[in-house]
Amino acid sequence: MGYGLKKPVVMVGMMGAGKTAVGQALARRLGVAFVDSDDEIVRAAAMSIPEIFERDGEAFFRDREGEVLARLLQGGPRILSTGGGAYLAPANREAISAAGVAVWLRADPDLLWERVRRKNTRPLLRTPDPRATLNTLCAAREPDYAKADLVVDAKARYSIADMTGRVIEVLLTRPDVLEETG
Numbered sequence: 001m002g003y004g005l006k007k008p009v010v011m012v013g014m015m016g017a018g019k020t021a022v023g024q025a026l027a028r029r030l031g032v033a034f035v036d037s038d039d040e041i042v043r044a045a046a047m048s049i050p051e052i053f054e055r056d057g058e059a060f061f062r063d064r065e066g067e068v069l070a071r072l073l074q075g076g077p078r079i080l081s082t083g084g085g086a087y088l089a090p091a092n093r094e095a096i097s098a099a100g101v102a103v104w105l106r107a108d109p110d111l112l113w114e115r116v117r118r119k120n121t122r123p124l125l126r127t128p129d130p131r132a133t134l135n136t137l138c139a140a141r142e143p144d145y146a147k148a149d150l151v152v153d154a155k156a157r158y159s160i161a162d163m164t165g166r167v168i169e170v171l172l173t174r175p176d177v178l179e180e181t182g
């Protein structure tokens with residue numbers, strides 16, 4: 001059984017939700033290319049995300065993120081994972097819905113914290129109480145993530161392969177996005 005992907009699928013949601021990990025696995029399952037806006041920004045700047053935030057500030061990062069996203073959306077049907085803040089900007093949401101479809105990987109703060117606590121690569125969590133910051137960010141962002149076209153719940157018991165299967169299931173409810181072939 002093969003798949004025909006018709007437009008870019010854009011993974012959105014909080015840091016740690018699995019956008020990169022599930023996006024990569026999804027691209028392999030569908031036989032399409034994978035791109036990640038965070039990776040593209042890092043490559044173009046030749047700096048890590050914390051370095052960009054430290055040197056140039058979050059607003060600079062968000063500008064680059066918008067540009068990179070707009071460019072990646074023009075690359076045809078493939079899987080595009082975004083950074084956790086990308087879907088918050090109205091211009092980014094408009095660009096995404098004009099070219100593709102957004103899938104929100106929805107996860108509760110406890111699960112996110114288990115995933116992100118070991119790594120210090122997320123500058124927004126470099127606060128005196130990162131666990132509380134994560135809660136606050138989740139609550140503040142939820143109304144925007146909820147604007148995504150499709151939603152898949154992440155749970156601790158769902159492996160990356162499980163999540164990938166669930167995303168494929170919801171994508172197949174949209175024949176304008178994904179169809180089974182052969």
Ligand SMILES: Nc1ncnc2c1ncn2[C@@H]1O[C@H](COP(=O)(O)OP(=O)(O)OP(=O)(O)O)[C@@H](O)[C@H]1O
Nearest residue numbers: 014015016017018019020021083084115158159160
């Ligand atoms: N379903 C899963 N089961 C087990 N581990 C997972 C699962 N999904 C993601 N992970 C792991 O959790 C961590 C965070 O996942 P990932 O980097 O994909 O998140 P992200 O949504 O891309 O975050 P960011 O917004 O910071 O880029 C990674 O180590 C990843 O391998």
Ligand SMILES: O=C(O)C1=C[C@@H](O)[C@@H](O)[C@H](O)C1
Nearest residue numbers: 015038049083084085122123
């Ligand atoms: O949630 C966010 O705002 C971020 C998530 C990461 O993917 C990176 O894009 C960066 O650390 C900011």
Ligand SMILES: [Mg+2]
Nearest residue numbers: 019020038082
């Ligand atoms: Mg990621």
